[in-house]
Amino acid sequence: NRGIDEATGDFIAPLDADDLWHPEKLTRQIAAIRAIPGSAMAYGWFRRIDHDDRVLPGSASPVVEGWAFHRHLDHNFISNGSSPLIRTDAARAIRYDESVDACEDYLFQLEMARRWPIACARAYLTGYRRRTTSMSGDAGRMIRAHLALFRRFHALCDGAALAIIRERIARLEIELARNRLRRRAPGDAARAIGRALSTDAGAACGALVDEAA
Numbered sequence: 001n002r003g004i005d006e007a008t009g010d011f012i013a014p015l016d017a018d019d020l021w022h023p024e025k026l027t028r029q030i031a032a033i034r035a036i037p038g039s040a041m042a043y044g045w046f047r048r049i050d051h052d053d054r055v056l057p058g059s060a061s062p063v064v065e066g067w068a069f070h071r072h073l074d075h076n077f078i079s080n081g082s083s084p085l086i087r088t089d090a091a092r093a094i095r096y097d098e099s100v101d102a103c104e105d106y107l108f109q110l111e112m113a114r115r116w117p118i119a120c121a122r123a124y125l126t127g128y129r130r131r132t133t134s135m136s137g138d139a140g141r142m143i144r145a146h147l148a149l150f151r152r153f154h155a156l157c158d159g160a161a162l163a164i165i166r167e168r169i170a171r172l173e174i175e176l177a178r179n180r181l182r183r184r185a186p187g188d189a190a191r192a193i194g195r196a197l198s199t200d201a202g203a204a205c206g207a208l209v210d211e212a213a
Contacts, residue, residue, distance in 0.1 A: 001098065004091045012091040014105075019082035020049065020127030029085035032119040036065060040090035040116035041109070043078045044125035051131060063120050069113040073153070073164045080128045081105030090116060102145035110153070140183070143176045170200035174207035 004012055011033075013026060025044060033042040048056040062077040071077070078084060081104075094111045096104050112118070150169050157165060173196035180189040196204035 001095050004088070004095060007088050007091075010088055012086045012088050014081050014084065014086075016080075016082045016129075018129040018131070019080070020053070020129070021082070022123070022125040024123070025121075025125040026085060028121040028123055028125060029119075032121040033085060033087070036117055036119045038117050039119045040087045041112045042085045042119040042121055043083045044121040044123055046080055046083055046126035046128040047124050049127040049129050051129070053127070055127075056130065059124065061122070061124075063122060064118070065120050066117045067113075068118050069110065070161055070164060072110055072113045073150075073161060073168065076106055076109075078106075078109055080126065081108075082128065083126045084109065084112075086112065100145065100148065102142055103149045106146075107149050107152075110149075140176070140179045143172055143179060147172050147176070166200040167203040170196040170203035171207045173199065174204060174211060178211060 003014075011026075011030065013029075015021065022044075029042040029044060032044075033039045045059065045061050047059045050056060060077070060079075062075075064071050064077050090112060093115075094108055096108050098104075100107060147169060150165050150172070154162065154165050154169070173192045177189040177192035177196070180186070180192060193204070193208075196207070
């Protein structure tokens, strides 16, 4: 937020300290954002890298453009905070929520997608570093952070968005139950399953079947 406040240019480009950018990232994203009228954010694809800069397998290449709030709720296709390029005026209107424990990048991106169309620069432009000691490596903490995020939007949305949110919450509760069982906390696991069933029984049962498989 301090960087957003101090910025004097037309765009904000967040970069986590341990991630990498392709030399053409900003050029390609500026072109993408200008190609879609009204767009306030452009993302590109990323490759996961380890601590030695080696590329890890499994790099998706989703193309989602225009009004994408529902699709971003259903699946975080941007997936990291070092990918987007954001119009400065839009970033100042949203800002990062400093009260959240994690997932502040995803929350920020969802708020952007609620208000403006987004663009995709169709290239691998970010190296997203995965470390076992990073926050994203703490599965239980990240699941709870995502649950808090979706519960926030649960109070703001209706219709198709609310249906997506309920399904995501139910499936995350089942993930939390699995995590709690691995931590030998069966009571916590049972409560998570109960919350999942009360939120969206169909999604919860489907997630339980997937876990059993």
